[in-house]
Amino acid sequence: MVKRRPTIQVPVGDLVIGSEHPVRVQSMTNTDSRDRDGTAAQIARMVEAGCEAVRVTIPDPESAANIPFWRSKMEVPFIADIHFNHMMALAAIEAGADKVRINPGNIGKEAKVREVLEAARRKGTAIRIGVNSGSLEKDLLEKHGWPSPEALVESALRHVAFARDVGVEKIIVSIKSTDVPAAVEANTLFGEQSDVPLHVGITEAGDPTYGAVKSAAGIGAILLRGIGDTIRVSLTSDPEEEMPVAYDILKCTGVRVISPEIIACPTCGRIDIDLEKIVGEVKQRLARCTLPVKISVLGCAVNGPGEAREADIGIAGGAGEGLLFRKGKTIRKVREDQIVDALIEEIAAIEAERAAEAVAEQAP
Ligand code: SF4
Structure with a gap:
């Protein structure tokens, strides 16, 4: 039986993410977020397939305006996925998202990240800090020479410290890479140095067959080290197809078994x-x-x-x-x-x- 790394427990809607709770399975819609009903239908299919938290990209005000509608129809937490535009993060928090995923590396100035964190703290919204190799801070790139696992971890720890400084405690981190050994190493290093729950995945894993194998190798290796509190299998297909793969990874690692x-x-x-x-x-x-x-x-x-x-x-x-x-x-x-x-x-x-x-x- 795998022993989980002890973490803080982070409430996200009705779920609690952390080592004292089962590893949760989440995924992300791929419909146009301005399409309110089409996205709602996909969310429903994902939840039916076993998705326990649904992430939707919120790139514009039209998409943000749909959040209350989706949320009113969902029995699982709603996660807003934000890139570049901190105003969309503020809109998503205001609209009632249970968690907002930001990549501080592409939000821009520190003041904008602070504004988002302060809004999240006031509203009690959880924040996922997503770190990836494409948007690493310049000083870390110079220090490490390349977006190495150590550099990604240093970046994540820095963002966590900043969020805590602002008074945000409901934090989850993801350090994703499409390279399996790098993802395993980065998550392991972060797990050794932090008590913040980790969302684990292998980005752009690929088509359903290769993507499932790649995800199993990467997510499986990380889970077997006791690390990972939520997972996402990323496949180039309908998101519903990701759930059986995710549950099979949890099952064969023995981390969470809910079927024969x-x-x-x-x-x-x-x-x-x-x-x-x-x-x-x-x-x-x-x-x-x-x-x-x-x-x-x-x-x-x-x-x-x-x-x-x-x-x-x-x-x-x-x-x-x-x-x-x-x-x-x-x-x-x-x-x-x-x-x-x-x-x-x-x-x-x-x-x-x-x-x-x-x-x-x-x-x-
Ligand atoms: S048929 Fe018998 S020997 Fe052959 S693979 Fe199955 S269990 Fe093994």
């Missing part, structure tokens, strides 16, 4: 059952299941149930049949056409047992 994990063998020449079909059916039937349970689906009994001793429930295929086991112990043999039903029944039994245990634990 299906462990399946790659199959080989020994196989005597249609494993792909079985795995597909199990996955489909458990699509809405929220039980954190490990299900092992193996093509044969070469290594038997022993190989999947860690699994809560599993099947090892044979000729037209399967050996059903729980926690490494064989329960019974089932016909191939009954394997899926048998697994689902056992999972329902595990769910009932865990519910009974939870009730017993709560009993005086």
Whole structure:
């Protein structure tokens, strides 16, 4: 089990971001923010897909004017994404955004950043300080020679100190890079030096296939170090597609498991059952299941149930049949056409047992 880095706890709308709370999944709309209804529809699809905080870019007053409408329809926090124009940050705070993401490096003069921070402090709005290599301060570039992880971290720490100086405590930081080793190093360094929660992501990760792999490598490595309090998977696709990838990264790192994990063998020449079909059916039937349970689906009994001793429930295929086991112990043999039903029944039994245990634990 990964031990999370201790952070301060930052309320953002109804969510609290920090080490004492689950790592949250967020994403960003890609509709035109002036399109009030189109953006609202996309927000709804994202939330339906599991997005727990939605970020929308606010580049102009027309977009800012839509914030109260979107917010009135949302059950998750609304985050305004601001670049260059500090007036838009002020407008978003005024319009009721739960969090405003600014990149102080492209906001301009310190006085403008201060104005935004003071408005956020007065209104209780959380601030995400986003740092990236493209907008690093000149003196840090000169000192470090290039936007190195150390330079990015120094920049982030400097912005955090400034925000705290202004009296803003609800701060989250992101240090993003499209380079996986650089992102891992920068987040690790920041994590060692600060108690501010981190939003973690690999920017411009790419198309859904490569982007998912790149995000898993980068975000996964950072999460396994106990760092990261919210994550975003950035894919060149509809944002709804990012959520399953994000939850799978959380699941396979063991950082947050809110659905079953299906462990399946790659199959080989020994196989005597249609494993792909079985795995597909199990996955489909458990699509809405929220039980954190490990299900092992193996093509044969070469290594038997022993190989999947860690699994809560599993099947090892044979000729037209399967050996059903729980926690490494064989329960019974089932016909191939009954394997899926048998697994689902056992999972329902595990769910009932865990519910009974939870009730017993709560009993005086
Ligand atoms: S579990 Fe059996 S079928 Fe699956 S890969 Fe291993 S040896 Fe092959």
